[in-house]
Amino acid sequence: MMKIIYTCYGGAHSSIVASAIHMGYLPVDRIPTKEEILNIPYYDQSPKEFRGTPIYIGTDEKLREIYALGMGPYRREYTEIAYNFAFQLSNDVKKNIQIINVIPLLSFSVKIGGFLSRRVGLIKLGRPLTVAGIQKRYNLFIELVEDVKKRC
Secondary structure (H helix, E strand, C coil), X not given: CCEEEEEECCCCCHHHHHHHHHHCCCCCCCXXXXXXXXXXXXXXXXXXXXXXXXXXXXXXXXXXXXEEEECCCCHHHHHHHHHHHHHHHCCCHHHHEEEEECHHHCCHHHHHHHHHHHHHCCHHHHHHHXXXXXXXXXXXXXXXXXXXXXXX
């Protein structure tokens, strides 16, 4: 069974949003409201200790398992581990696992908001910044997810 893993730094915002779009939890025909974003499972909830642990989001319409994953500063290492693990299961790694980097889509406000909310604990300041930043670049998230669905 194919696994698609959307990755970001902390696993609390952009990878969660991308995986939620993939699963149909967020709309693809408009920018979601603040409430819609805040109500998706796991949004702004991933503790630092969960970095490196894939969060199962669901199984999509083509029976692909969808995950979100925070990689922290170890993107290269975690990606290598995931592909090596998949290779142990099958020689055809690309058919079994796709790791999608969502970090290039992030705006400055998401980065600052994520830092304030998750690292410093200033949720009331950070969370609204993450939502605004996601909304500002939401069309890029849609494009990424649609491209992933076509390729996989």
